[in-house]
Amino acid sequence: MKTLLRPRTAVAALLLALASSAAMAATGEAQQEANRKAVLAFYEKGLNQKDADAALAYVGNRYVQHNPGAADGPEGFRKFIGFLREKFPDSHSEIKRSFVDGDYVILHVHAVREPGTRGNAIIDIFKLEDGKIVEHWDVVQPVPENPANSNTMF
Numbered sequence: 001m002k003t004l005l006r007p008r009t010a011v012a013a014l015l016l017a018l019a020s021s022a023a024m025a026a027t028g029e030a031q032q033e034a035n036r037k038a039v040l041a042f043y044e045k046g047l048n049q050k051d052a053d054a055a056l057a058y059v060g061n062r063y064v065q066h067n068p069g070a071a072d073g074p075e076g077f078r079k080f081i082g083f084l085r086e087k088f089p090d091s092h093s094e095i096k097r098s099f100v101d102g103d104y105v106i107l108h109v110h111a112v113r114e115p116g117t118r119g120n121a122i123i124d125i126f127k128l129e130d131g132k133i134v135e136h137w138d139v140v141q142p143v144p145e146n147p148a149n150s151n152t153m154f
Contacts, residue, residue: 032100035128039105040095042133043124047093047111052081060132067138088113093122096154103128110143110154118143121153 038058046055056074065072070080084091091113099106105126112119120140127135143153 028102031131032102034131035103035105036098036100038128038131039107039126039133040098042126043093043095043107043109046077046081047084047091050081050085050089052078055081058133060129060134062134064135066136084113090115108154111140118145 042055042058045051045058052074056077059074059077063073063077065076070076091111092115093109093111095107095109097108105128107122107124107126109122109124110119111122120142122141123139125137126133141153
């Protein structure tokens with residue numbers, strides 16, 4: 001024997017499902033925004049303020065580095081920040097835009113190691129787990145002196 005839902009019960013079930021779906025979407029959006037804020041804070045503390053310990057508060061129990069010139073883990077990150085502090089104390093990275101896709105945050109950055117130079121265009125990709133950074137990839141391209149077009153890289 002088939003059981004049919006009464007119209008009111010069907011409408012109530014549909015409304016409950018829609019509300020649940022909306023709540024899940026809002027939770028997902030809130031987590032994505034929290035991920036963005038964590039990466040932006042990590043970047044500011046680490047790359048601009050050159051405070052590795054403050055930046056590492058945003059890193060999870062592992063930190064996998066996909067840049068072949070940088071070592072994995074907190075010590076690899078500390079070493080990189082130490083290098084910046086020593087060789088390029090006035091370096092600054094300006095985040096031009098950020099994108100979030102689930103557990104991934106992507107930054108488009110203009111990084112200038114020495115004031116007055118053109119610097120580099122960088123795309124940084126971070127993977128987060130439970131709101132903490134666990135992986136990093138980057139692509140770096142020098143800003144050319146004589147570009148082939150009048151468009152900017154940013």
